[in-house]
Amino acid sequence: MASRAPTLSKSRYTAGLQCPKRLYLTGHDPRLADPVGPVQQAIFDSGNRVGALARQQYPGGLLVEEGPLQHARAESRTRRALQDDGIPAIFEAAFTHEGIRIRADVLRRAGKDEFDLIEVKSTTRVKNEHVDDVALQLHVIDGAGVSIRRAGLMHLNRDYVHPGGEYDLAKLLHLGDLTKEARGRLPAVESHLDGMWAILRENTPPPIEIGPHCARPYVCPFHGHCHRDAPAHPLHELYRISPRLLDELRALGLRDLRDLPEGEVALTRLQDRQCLAIRTGKPIIDAALSKRLKAYRYPVHFLDFETVNPGLPLFPGTHPYQMIPFQYSLHVLEKNGQPVHHEYLHGGADDPRPALARSLVEATRGAASVAAYSSFEATRLRELADALPDLATELLSIEGRVQDMHPLIRDHCYHPDFHGSFSIKNVLPVLVPGSGYGDLAIAEGTLAGLAYAEMIDPATPADRAVRLRAELLAYCKRDTEAMLSLFQLLAS
Ligand code: SF4
Numbered sequence: 102m103a104s105r106a107p108t109l110s111k112s113r114y115t116a117g118l119q120c121p122k123r124l125y126l127t128g129h130d131p132r133l134a135d136p137v138g139p140v141q142q143a144i145f146d147s148g149n150r151v152g153a154l155a156r157q158q159y160p161g162g163l164l165v166e167e168g169p170l171q172h173a174r175a176e177s178r179t180r181r182a183l184q185d186d187g188i189p190a191i192f193e194a195a196f197t198h199e200g201i202r203i204r205a206d207v208l209r210r211a212g213k214d215e216f217d218l219i220e221v222k223s224t225t226r227v228k229n230e231h232v233d234d235v236a237l238q239l240h241v242i243d244g245a246g247v248s249i250r251r252a253g254l255m256h257l258n259r260d261y262v263h264p265g266g267e268y269d270l271a272k273l274l275h276l277g278d279l280t281k282e283a284r285g286r287l288p289a290v291e292s293h294l295d296g297m298w299a300i301l302r303e304n305t306p307p308p309i310e311i312g313p314h315c316a317r318p319y320v321c322p323f324h325g326h327c328h329r330d331a332p333a334h335p336l337h338e339l340y341r342i343s344p345r346l347l348d349e350l351r352a353l354g355l356r357d358l359r360d361l362p363e364g365e366v367a368l369t370r371l372q373d374r375q376c377l378a379i380r381t382g383k384p385i386i387d388a389a390l391s392k393r394l395k396a397y398r399y400p401v402h403f404l405d406f407e408t409v410n411p412g413l414p415l416f417p418g419t420h421p422y423q424m425i426p427f428q429y430s431l432h433v434l435e436k437n438g439q440p441v442h443h444e445y446l447h448g449g450a451d452d453p454r455p456a457l458a459r460s461l462v463e464a465t466r467g468a469a470s471v472a473a474y475s476s477f478e479a480t481r482l483r484e485l486a487d488a489l490p491d492l493a494t495e496l497l498s499i500e501g502r503v504q505d506m507h508p509l510i511r512d513h514c515y516h517p518d519f520h521g522s523f524s525i526k527n528v529l530p531v532l533v534p535g536s537g538y539g540d541l542a543i544a545e546g547t548l549a550g551l552a553y554a555e556m557i558d559p560a561t562p563a564d565r566a567v568r569l570r571a572e573l574l575a576y577c578k579r580d581t582e583a584m585l586s587l588f589q590l591l592a593s
C-alpha cells in the first residue's frame with residue numbers, strides 16, 4: 102500500500118461496495134460530496150437514537166468514545182476494557198487491522214476472552230449490505246486477535262406495537278444471528294479489500310457512469326458532482342429500464358437516450374413513447390387521457406395526505422415506520438363551478454388519526470369521485486379504517502371512490518422534461534408552466550413529516566411551531582392544487 106493512500110474504514114468499505122468511484126472520491130476528494138440535507142440528517146439522528154436504546158439492553162457497558170475522531174485514543178481505551186472482566190459490554194469499541202479502522206456498536210462479553218459482536222441498525226429487517234458490514238467487522242476484529250463467538254444484527258421489530266409511555270426495549274429491538282452468513286462472506290471481504298486498496302492508490306477516479314446504483318442501496322453523497330456532466334437524457338432515465346438493457350446499451354457505447362437507434366431496441370410501449378418524445382423534443386398526450394379524466398363523476402374531491410412514519414413510534418397502538426396521516430388537503434370541484442378548499446392539520450401531540458378521520462368523513466360527504474395522485478391515499482384510508490372501527494364504513498366508502506390520476510398520466514402522457522419521473526412534483530411544473538413547489542419552505546413529503554414532528558414537540562418555541570404550521574398548510578394545499586390544475590388542463 103502506498104504510504105500516502107487514504108485509509109479504509111467501515112463506511113468507506115460500504116461506499117466501495119456501492120461504487121468504486123464513490124470510494125475513490127470519499128478517500129481523495131470528500132469536499133465534492135453534497136451537503137447533508139435535513140432528510141439525511143434525520144436518518145442519522147434516528148439511527149443514533151436507536152443506537153442509544155440498544156445500549157440500554159447491556160447495563161454496565163462502557164462507551165469507549167463516540168464519534169469517528171480520536172481513533173487511536175478509542176483503540177487504547179478498547180484494549181483496556183477488553184482486559185477488564187468487570188465490563189460486560191463495550192460500546193463503540195475501536196480496532197485497526199491492515200490499515201482498516203472500524204468501530205463496533207456493541208461487543209458483549211460472552212466468556213473468558215470471548216465476545217459477541219452486535220451491529221445496531223434502525224431498519225426493521227436485515228439487508229444484504231448489513232451482512233457485508235458485519236463481515237468487514239469480523240475481518241478486522243479477528244485480525245486484531247479478539248475472539249468473536251457470535252455476530253448479530255439488532256434492528257427494530259416491525260411488529261412491535263407501542264403501548265405508550267416508555268418503550269419495551271426487549272420487544273422493540275430484535276437481535277438476529279448473522280454469524281454463519283457474515284463468516285461465509287470473509288473470503289469475499291479479502292478480495293473486495295484488494296480491489297479497494299488498488300482504487301485508492303490511483304491518481305484519478307475510476308470511469309464509472311451514473312446509473313441506478315447512484316441511489317442504491319444508499320443515495321450517493323457525490324450525486325450532485327457526478328450528475329453535473331450527465332447527458333441531457335441519461336440511459337437510466339428510460340422508464341423501468343432493466344439492468345440487462347442498461348448494460349446492453351452501454352456496451353453499444355450509448356450514453357444519451359437521444360442516440361438510441363430507432364426501432365432497433367426492444368422497448369415497452371411506455372418506453373417507446375418516452376423515446377419518441379425525447380427524439381422530437383415534443384410532448385405526447387394521447388386523446389384517451391382527456392376521455393378518461395372526463396369520466397370522473399362530479400363533484401370531484403382532490404385529496405392528499407401528509408404522513409409521519411418514525412422508526413420509534415410516537416403514538417400508542419402504532420409500530421415502527423407506520424405511516425400516520427396528520428394532515429389532509431381537499432379541493433372540491435363541482436361541474437362548471439369554482440373549486441372550494443378544505444384542510445385539516447392536527448395540532449396536538451396526541452394521535453392525529455381520529456380527529457383527522459372525522460374531519461375527512463365530513464368534508465367528503467357527497468363526493469362522487471375522490472382524485473388522488475398515487476395509491477398512497479387509498480392505502481392510508483384502508484389503514485385508517487383498520488385503526489378506527491367506528492369510522493371504518495365511511496372511510497372505506499371514501500376509499501372505494503378513489504381514482505388514481507398517476508397511472509392515467511403515466512400511460513397516456515410524456516414530456517421530455519419529465520426525465521423519466523411521473524411524480525406530481527415533476528409533472529406539474531412541466532405541464533403547468535409557472536406552477537411548482539420552488540416557492541415553498543417545505544417542498545416534499547419527508548420534510549413535511551419532519552416539520553410535523555418538530556411542530557408537535559413541546560420543546561419547539563411557539564413562534565417556530567406557528568411558522569411550521571403555516572408552511573405545512575401551504576405545502577399540502579399545493580399538492581391538491583397541482584392535481585386540480587392537471588385535471589383541468591388535461592380533461593379539457
Ligand atoms: S454518483 Fe453514482 S457514479 Fe458517482 S460516485 Fe456516486 S454512485 Fe458512483
